[in-house]
Structures are given as structure tokens and as C-alpha cells.
Amino acid sequence: xxxxxxxxxxxxxxxxxxxxxxxxxxxxxxxxxxxxxxxxxxxxxxxxxxxxxxxxxxxxxxxxxxxxxxxxxxxxxxxxxxxxxxxxxxxxxxxxxxxxxxxxxxxxxxxxxxxxxxxxxxxxxxxxxxxxxxxxxxxxxxxxxxxxxxxxxxx
Numbered sequence: 611x612x613x614x615x616x617x618x619x620x621x622x623x624x625x626x627x628x629x630x631x632x633x634x635x636x637x638x639x640x641x642x643x644x645x646x647x648x649x650x651x652x653x654x655x656x657x658x659x660x661x662x663x664x665x666x667x668x669x670x671x672x673x674x675x676x677x678x679x680x681x682x683x684x685x686x687x688x689x690x691x692x693x694x695x696x697x698x699x700x701x702x703x704x705x706x707x708x709x710x711x712x713x714x715x716x717x718x719x720x721x722x723x724x725x726x727x728x729x730x731x732x733x734x735x736x737x738x739x740x741x742x743x744x745x746x747x748x749x750x751x752x753x754x755x756x757x758x759x760x761x762x763x764x765x
Contacts, residue, residue: 644714651710652684659716662688662702668762669719672702683707735761 644663645651654660654674662672675695676687684706693700704712733739741756 642714643719644711648707648710651706651713654686654706654713659691660688661714661716661719662704663712663714663719664702669714671717671720675701733758733761735759 654677656674656677658674660672660674661669663669671691672688673691674686675689678685678687686704686706688702688704689695689698690700706713735758737758739756739758741754742752
């Protein structure tokens with residue numbers, strides 16, 4: 611009887627270990643930093659939340675407060691989450707056809723933490739890094755030297 615109980619516990623431990631390994635694999639799935647096509651961005655609806663990359667490079671969770679589909683454009687008005695709707699100072703306008711790469715699924719980037727094995731996890735303020743800006747002048751050297759002046763405390 612005691613031998614049977616021990617065998618059952620061992621088999622249960624093995625099953626639990628397999629489940630944990632499967633969960634880890636699912637968590638390590640491929641990260642997609644932004645929408646890959648205009649069609650993904652066109653599926654967004656009013657009052658839906660989305661991550662938006664501001665001009666300074668920060669990604670902030672925003673809510674879609676207006677959609678304008680006039681003149682063959684698809685303009686979204688995005689309002690940062692956590693700010694009152696009456697405060698329109700930080701509202702952003704996004705043309706889905708030309709700026710879909712600034713949009714991503716809600717909380718996929720804004721709440722993502724760099725894990726310990728990521729090369730950026732060891733960076734700190736005042737470190738020097740090479741930067742490849744998204745918008746650059748044609749014929750200009752794309753990679754630039756940069757200095758980290760501030761880190762996001764939640765990532």
C-alpha cells in the first residue's frame with residue numbers, strides 16, 4: 611500500500627513538472643512589438659484600448675476616443691489611459707494607413723518587463739548605447755550614439 615502511494619505521488623510530480631514546462635514555453639512565445647499590417651489596425655473599434663508609441667519612444671496604454679474615416683483616411687484619436695477625458699492636452703492623432711507600426715495590442719508593450727536574460731536588462735542611467743532611429747534622413751548614417759538619461763521605473 612505504501613509503495614502504491616509513493617508511485618502515485620511520483621507520477622503526479624512528473625505531470626506537474628511537465629505542465630510547468632509547457633506553461634514556460636507558452637510564456638516565451640514570440641514577442642510582436644507592433645501590428646504587422648494595416649488590416650490589424652483597421653479592426654480597432656471605438657473605446658478599445660491599445661498601446662501607442664509616442665514620438666519620444668515611450669509606449670503608453672491609450673483609449674480610442676474617436677475614429678474619423680473621411681477622405682480615404684482612417685484617423686484615430688487616442689487618449690492616454692489614467693488621464694481624465696476632459697484633459698485633451700496629450701491626445702494623439704494616428705493615421706492607421708501610415709502609422710500602424712506605432713500601434714500594438716493593449717498592454718503587450720506598455721506592461722512588458724525586460725527579463726533578466728535580455729541584453730537591455732543590465733543597462734542603467736548614463737550608459738552609452740547605439741541607437742537606430744525609426745525616422746532618419748536619407749544618406750545619413752542610420753546608427754547614432756546615444757546616452758541613457760532616464761529609465762522607465764516599471765520596465
